[in-house]
Amino acid sequence: MCLAMPAEVVEIDPSGADAVVSLGGVRKEISLALVDGVEVGDFVLIHVGYALNTVSREEAEKTLQLFAEAGLTDAP
Amino acid sequence: MILAKQDTRGPDAHDSTRIPVGIEGQLTITLRTAHGRVAGVDIRSSRPLKAPRIFVGRSPATVLETLPMIYSLCATAQAAAARQALGAALGRPADAAARAGRLLVDVETVREHTLGILLGWAEYLGEGPDGAAATMMGLLPAVRGAVFAGGRAFALDAEVAVDRDALAAALGQMRTVLEERVFGLPLEMWHGLATPAELVEWAEQGTTVAARVAAAALADGQADGPADATFPTTAGPVALLPDLDDATLGARLRPADADAFIARPLWRGAPGETSSLSRQRTHPLVAGLLQDQGDGLVTRLAARLVELSGLARGLEDSLPRLADAPAAAVEDGRDTGEGMGQVEAARGRLVHRVELAAGMVTRYQVLAPTEWNFHPRGAASRALAGLAFTDEEDLRRRAALAIRALDPCVGFELVVAE
Numbered sequence: 312m313c314l315a316m317p318a319e320v321v322e323i324d325p326s327g328a329d330a331v332v333s334l335g336g337v338r339k340e341i342s343l344a345l346v347d348g349v350e351v352g353d354f355v356l357i358h359v360g361y362a363l364n365t366v367s368r369e370e371a372e373k374t375l376q377l378f379a380e381a382g383l384t385d386a387p
Numbered sequence: 388m389i390l391a392k393q394d395t396r397g398p399d400a401h402d403s404t405r406i407p408v409g410i411e412g413q414l415t416i417t418l419r420t421a422h423g424r425v426a427g428v429d430i431r432s433s434r435p436l437k438a439p440r441i442f443v444g445r446s447p448a449t450v451l452e453t454l455p456m457i458y459s460l461c462a463t464a465q466a467a468a469a470r471q472a473l474g475a476a477l478g479r480p481a482d483a484a485a486r487a488g489r490l491l492v493d494v495e496t497v498r499e500h501t502l503g504i505l506l507g508w509a510e511y512l513g514e515g516p517d518g519a520a521a522t523m524m525g526l527l528p529a530v531r532g533a534v535f536a537g538g539r540a541f542a543l544d545a546e547v548a549v550d551r552d553a554l555a556a557a558l559g560q561m562r563t564v565l566e567e568r569v570f571g572l573p574l575e576m577w578h579g580l581a582t583p584a585e586l587v588e589w590a591e592q593g594t595t596v597a598a599r600v601a602a603a604a605l606a607d608g609q610a611d612g613p614a615d616a617t618f619p620t621t622a623g624p625v626a627l628l629p630d631l632d633d634a635t636l637g638a639r640l641r642p643a644d645a646d647a648f649i650a651r652p653l654w655r656g657a658p659g660e661t662s663s664l665s666r667q668r669t670h671p672l673v674a675g676l677l678q679d680q681g682d683g684l685v686t687r688l689a690a691r692l693v694e695l696s697g698l699a700r701g702l703e704d705s706l707p708r709l710a711d712a713p714a715a716a717v718e719d720g721r722d723t724g725e726g727m728g729q730v731e732a733a734r735g736r737l738v739h740r741v742e743l744a745a746g747m748v749t750r751y752q753v754l755a756p757t758e759w760n761f762h763p764r765g766a767a768s769r770a771l772a773g774l775a776f777t778d779e780e781d782l783r784r785r786a787a788l789a790i791r792a793l794d795p796c797v798g799f800e801l802v803v804a805e
Contacts, residue, residue, distance in 0.1 A: 314411045314438055315459030344516040345502075345524050356459040358411075359798040361506070361516075363459050364524065374456045381441035383410050 315356040315363070316378065317371035320349055332357065410435055414761055414799040418771060418786060421805075425774040425782070430763050434797055436650050439751040446747055447473040451541050460796060463488075463495035463527065464732030465753075466541035468739040474543065475633075475726030476743045484545035487534055487709050492730055493698045494530045497561065498523050499733035499794075500663075500695040504569055507791040508600040508688075511784060517596065519568040522560060529557035534709060549710035558703050565699055570692070571595045578696040581671040583679050586689055597692060600788070604684045607785075627668065628659030628736065628759055633727040640727075640740045640752050649754050651762055658762030661735030662793060664690040670697070684770070687792035734794050735760060757796045767793050779803055 318332035318339070330343050332355065343349055346362045354371035355362035366374070412434035419427035441457070442450045454469050455462040467488045474481065502524075505517040532538040533553035536546040562574060570577040571593045580586055590602035631654070639648060652658065659665075664682060667673045667690040676686040728739040735756025742750040760766045770789045776782035786801055 314435060314457055316410055342516070344506075344518075345521050347521060358460055366456070370456055374453075377441055377453060377457065378410065381438065383435060383438060383441070 314378075314383075315358065317354040317366050317374055318357055319371075320351050320353050320355060320362075323349070323351055330355075330362065332362075411797050413797050414757075414795055415802060416767070416771070416786070416790065416799055417802040417804055418774075418782065419804050420776075420782070423775055423777070425771055425776075425786075428768045428771045430761050430765075430768055432650075432758075432761065434757070436646070436753075436758075439753045442741075442748045442751040444747055447477060447743070448543060450741075450748060450751070451543065455541070460499065461495065461732055461734070461737070463540075464492050464730050464737050465739075467492045468728035468730040468732075468737050468753075469741075470541045470543070470545075471728030471730070472726040472739040472741045473728075473743075475728070476722075476724055476741050477543075477726070478722030479543065483547045483709075484535070484540070487547045488540055488545070489730070490702060490706055490709070491527070491531060491534065491540055492732060493702055494527050496731075496733040497565075497695060497698050497702065498526055500691055500698075501564065501569060503691070503791060503794055504597050504600075504695075507794075508788070509596045511600055511603075511788045511791075512596060514596065517568055519564045522564055526557060526561055529560075530554065530706065533557055534706065547709055549707070551707060551710060554706055558706065561699060562703070565695065569595055569597050570696065571598060574696050574700050578693065578700060581675070583672070583675050586672060586676070586685075597688075601685065601688055601692075604688055604788070626655075626657040626659050627665040628654060628661040631729075633729065636729070636738060636754075637725070637727050637740060640738075640754065645752060649752060650758060652754060652758050653762070658759055658765035660766040661756045661759050662690070662766065663687070663694040665735070666690075666731065667693045667697070682766075682770075684789055684792055687770070691792070691794075732756065734796055755796065760793050761795055767795075 316334060318334040320330050321333045321338065322331040323343070324330060328343060329340055330349065331338055331340055341355075341357055342361045344361060346355065346364060349355060349362065349365060354366050354368060356364055356366060412432065415431045415433070417429040418425045419429070442453070445453070450473065451466065451469060454466045458465040470488060471481070471485065474485070502520055505520040505523070509515065509517060528538070531540050533550045534540070534547060536548040539545050566573060572589070577589070580589060586601065587605055590598050590605055593599065593602070639645070664673065664687050668677060670690075670693045673686065673690045673693055676689055680686060724743045726741050730737045737756060738754040740752040740754075741748055762768070767790060770793065771786055774782070774785055774789065776785055782803060783801055790799055
């Protein structure tokens with residue numbers, strides 16, 4: 312079981328290889344090696360330091376809401 | 388709660404300490420060392436095993452819609468297990484979409500094994516991720532779109548509608564990545580390797596990450612050796628988890644104390660292993676390796692490669708045939724309000740169990756392979772016990788590879804203690 316939480320891309324490295332995401336206010340550097348065409352403001356799902364795929368803002372908000380409702384996180 | 392610790396990652400991260408961001412939790416694996424060997428292994432998990440409660444109070448359709456959003460790596464296996472469990476609870480017969488869904492789980496396993504090799508094994512060699520990994524990320528959506536109407540694979544009313552050209556293109560791309568970046572040989576030829584000697588020959592001549600890691604593991608007798616008798620940390624080999632029918636497993640998951648079983652499962656007193664190795668143990672190469680050197684690192688790496696080559700070939704045969712399959716003739720089920728789903732996912736067997744009342748979920752349980760394989764006394768603990776090393780950096784690299792050979796579905800933090 313591998314829960315994934317959507318994180319918003321807030322910065323992209325000039326090389327395009329890495330990005331900084333924000334997850335509930337916590338900033339974190341991740342690799343973009345597995346995804347194409349990510350832009351600042353996109354939401355991505357992350358697994359151990361890699362962005363796996365992009366999700367829409369609507370999907371991301373819905374998912375964050377679910378986690379919050381289940382008491383797994385603070386309210387988004 | 389979100390972990391704020393820094394994660395280390397990337398080609399330079401030989402130290403495989405990885406603090407995962409987010410709520411997926413992690414494994415903390417502590418190795419106690421003495422005299423250049425691992426003398427004790429402690430495995431703790433902070434995986435949020437109660438997360439499936441997120442589904443309580445929701446309708447089956449909502450559960451199936453929500454699942455792929457909250458599980459990333461194994462979304463297909465999770466959705467297939469959920470559709471199976473919910474379908475059974477609703478008394479809906481297994482249908483053509485269920486069969487196609489199982490094949491989609493195999494596609495996910497092909498992707499996960501390939502990523503494990505192109506990212507994780509590459510890291511052992513101190514190399515960055517192979518660009519082909521990104522190509523592999525596109526495989527699953529491409530096949531899903533080519534096999535299911537509207538790409539909706541796991542809705543209760545999912546329909547199989549095969550687009551042969553799109554499917555052929557996706558499968559062709561899969562074969563190219565595997566032959567060029569993983570095996571360095573035609574799939575048939577690699578899958579035909581039948582003896583440990585043939586594996587050695589492939590590893591020595593190969594230039595791919597997989598061949599070089601296999602060569603390193605083969606050359607390193609220590610990595611394959613069973614725990615030294617001086618440092619006994621586990622009692623005997625770990626049993627492979629047998630096939631368990633829904634009724635038997637359901638009886639273990641139904642009681643009120645099932646959460647403890649889900650967190651640290653035992654079957655007949657043993658934390659059975661469920662992995663590529665348990666599934667591929669009868670393949671001639673894996674059987675030969677098991678006989679020669681037991682369930683050490685080489686055997687595990689080989690079992691993963693055997694499974695990868697075999698699944699890829701099988702998918703090339705079975706996916707296009709979905710186009711001619713008649714609607715599955717199946718028996719009608721009964722609406723029992725309770726259902727089980729069992730799926731062979733990339734990392735081992737994944738089990739879902741659901742209870743419904745008045746059309747809504749009242750209980751949802753997930754028993755995942757990581758809990759069997761990373762049980763404190765399970766396969767990972769045994770693989771690490773007795774590991775010999777020269778210095779801490781060497782230990783961290785070896786331990787990370789041994790852990791990756793069992794492929795936990797969350798990040799892990801490795802702690803080395805005297």
